[in-house]
Amino acid sequence: MSKSELRKDKTCLNCRYVVENKFCPNCGQENTDTRKTFVQLFVHFFEDLTHYENSFWKTIRNLMFKPSSLTKEYLSGKRMSYLAPIRLYIFISFVTFFLFSVIPDSPSDETVKVNENQAKPMEQIIVTEADSINKAKDNLEKKKWIADMEKNGYIDKKVADTLQKTIDDKKAPTDGSDYMNFGYRSVEHLDSIQKFGKADEKLNGFEYWVNKKILMVKKGRTQKEVYDKVTESFIHNIPKALFIYMPLFAFVLWLFQDKKRWYYFDHGIFTLHYFSFLLLASLILELFNFFVGLMGNNSITNGIIYMIDTIIIVYMLYYFFPAHHRFYEQSRIKTIIKGILMFFINMIILTFILVGLFFYSFINIH
Incomplete structure (x- = not known):
């Protein structure tokens, strides 16, 4: 039971009924001091x-x-x-x-992940770093990131050159070209087809809403x-x-x-x-x-x-x-x-x- 001290005043704070015992007979509220320590x-x-x-x-x-x-x-x-x-x-x-x-997550799982990363050959490290760099906003920022990693000794010149090459060779991505591709490159492409396309190319209201939402979710995000x-x-x-x-x-x-x-x-x-x-x-x-x-x-x-x-x-x-x-x-x-x-x-x-x-x-x- 609650160990709070009873109030000396016998008037219930909730309904103003006279309380003879611990609980109010009218509303059931406990007649104890409402001010408490932590x-x-x-x-x-x-x-x-x-x-x-x-x-x-x-x-x-x-x-x-x-x-x-x-x-x-x-x-x-x-x-x-x-x-x-x-x-x-x-x-x-x-x-x-x-x-x-x-x-x-289990600490043992984290250890396994670290060990797996250490055991990766050079080609896999290049792919991993390239995937991380692709999240940068523009090519200039990506190349600066690579140069800083080479300067600080995180990667050698061979890896840096390879990563730089992936940036130079990479084509501009579109929202619909890599995954969950339903034939639309971007929201703008979908809107243009919906407004100016042929009748058989246009989508109904629900299909348009779903495809637009998918493109908006994908925009700027990897799979x-x-x-x-x-x-x-x-x-x-x-x-x-x-x-x-x-x-x-x-x-x-x-x-x-x-x-x-x-x-x-x-x-x-x-x-x-x-x-x-x-x-x-x-x-x-x-x-x-x-x-x-x-x-x-x-x-x-x-x-x-x-x-x-x-x-x-x-x-x-x-x-x-x-x-x-x-x-x-x-x-x-x-x-x-x-x-x-x-x-x-x-x-x-x-x-x-x-x-x-x-x-x-x-x-x-x-």
Whole structure:
């Protein structure tokens, strides 16, 4: 429980009702001093987030190791002992995606990349440097960059001459000549065809918008830069996709269950708990791989990672069946048959959502 001191004034700050005990009998607000130190503020925030006392760890334990127990307890009316489903999902979702964004790649992976770069022959180094130099704004800036690298000893004269030659021989690039080429060199080329081209060359409104957006995204970017931008935007938008997908997942559950016994609300609570489990299991998997990866890249750590990853992934796939069986109280045969059918239906829905998410991520690159 909160350890804040009670106010001497018995008048509730929220509704002005007389408070005889700790909580206001009219609005339920705790009659404690609102001014807190930083430590008290942090503790209070954590208590609010975890719903006081040990309810947080009790919720997490049941979520991980007792499939469907949280859902059954919540729907039976026992709601004060556990985190509310929406609060639980939001908390786990926030922590999971936040840590995913800040956890760096495995140090062993970085070491391998460095070693691979050191082992490259001279021709590959030339190609790599040429690709980096091509990002410069104009040829004069590129040549100055090459001269500075030669002067500082980063490359020898042979490499510098080769890089200079690639600049002199390189033709002016166009937006539509290298990758994702749909026959248009630039936005200006597309607009000119749309305005002055023949009727059979012009695009309809949607096709014109898509092609123009592709050219605008590609402009001034290499293929790798576009890929990195799309990937970053895609990962950033996954939480939004999950919010869209969860109601559809609950709807599929509703289709396969007794409509008189189960309301859509019941399936929604089951879905919130199930997706909270999937996110938490994914976070545990990521953290485990990261910390074991700190021990180095060798056969022992790789074996441990492979074994634990396999166990967690298999458990994530298996979890739905006992949760479904215990919550809906159906035979194992029905649970397996319905589970397989729902799996394929959800795969179709998820595919459409991911394709839409990829398209949305692409067109929103700035």
